Amino acid sequence: MLKLIKYELRKQWFSKLFILIVMGILELTFLFGLLREDTEALGISMGIMVLVAFTAIMFVSFECIMTYSKDLKTKQSYMLFLTPNSTYKIVGAKVITSVAQIGFTAVFMASIIFINMTIVVLRYQNIEEMIKTIQITMKNVMGLDVDYGLILIGLISFLLEWISKVIMGILAITLSATFLSNTKGKGIVSLIIFFTLNYMVGRIGKLFMLESMPLFDLFMIDAIFMAFVIAAFYLATAWMLDKKVSV
């Protein structure tokens, strides 16, 4: 499976390089602002970094789906399906690569932003005071004790939810290419199935999460549930391909 993962990453290396270059330019702008004490440059570069971070995560996610779609719908699919690997290994490699790429992009972006924020806070004491004020306000008004642990589990939960959508997209594409391959309007049908699955997962997830639960526990349960959802969708995708591969 490592070899499959290696080639999956090679297919999508260019976009990662592009993201790295863009972040590099923004970081240089940030450092320039820091050295020149140019708060405008600092603010603009940080703002754009946050925007780029979200855009990059979304782009990497869509790229995973589009690469998978291309692998099923073009002759390049032969490269995968001629190899002596089970569909479970092939799909497993794709899921692992998708999770790793999205996760790594998110962690990378979050780390750079966090480090930059920390530098700014240390450099400009009034920003640290502002952050403390925000934390106190959230605790008093919304009852939210925002600490780094809560932020971390919240981000993990959000990330796993996002990844589950990507895997759901892969499942829908697989359905269209296998069991629905001889159906007219298969694209629309698989899209409807995607939204239906999305809705069902949301409803089932809510069964495990009670409103009275602390926010940390809610995020934790959501993260665990999403991990199961990802595993279930992976197995369903691999099973469908195993039964009805048609490339």
Added chain:
Amino acid sequence: MLISKDVVKRYMSKVAVSGISMQMEEGKIYALLGPNGSGKTTWMKMVAGLIKPTIGTITYNGKSIGVESKKRIAYMSTEPFFYDYMTVYDVGRYYEDFFEDFDIEKYQQLLAKMDLSLKDKAKNLSSGLAAKLKIAATLARKAEVYLLDEPLNGIDIIARDHIMNAILEVANEKTTIVISSHLVDELEKIIDNAIFMKNGTLVLNGDAETIRKEHQKSIVDLYKEIYAHG
């Protein structure tokens, strides 16, 4: 032994392959003949594990087509299929990574014969050179079964001899070679068995020499006779 039993493949209302039953033994070269749309490629792709039959079974050495058969069956499609980013070198490395029977030295020898450079990008190759690359990658495997779908398509007349020689080099008492081609006269010289397909069904299947004697004509002439009237 490769056995196809009552194999049917349907796409919506179209039947691509219908009731294909045949056995292919080791040590023989089979010509799979028929015009475009006769079902040759569909059948080959089912043997290669790229598509599943709608009905029927295909087994190799008693086991269904799957991971184990893919270790032993080498398939070469009509269309180019290498990843866009790949160079000729990358294709070799890919095959080496996934196929235990891939011989990198033989691959390089075949590339040299076909005037292909390791640095060439697969997507930028002309159709003829792309075809040669596919052949080199496929024949560099020491497979037990070779499925070659139109291996001479787009190949110049001089290079065809190299390719036919390369095919004969992999032929031995242990290998099964199945070649589909419209260049029946080129195949006639080397085949042991001929299989004629039309509209997804088997029309004629048997030993090439026996077919020639029974029908009192060459495989080429028989091909023209079977397919001339559509």
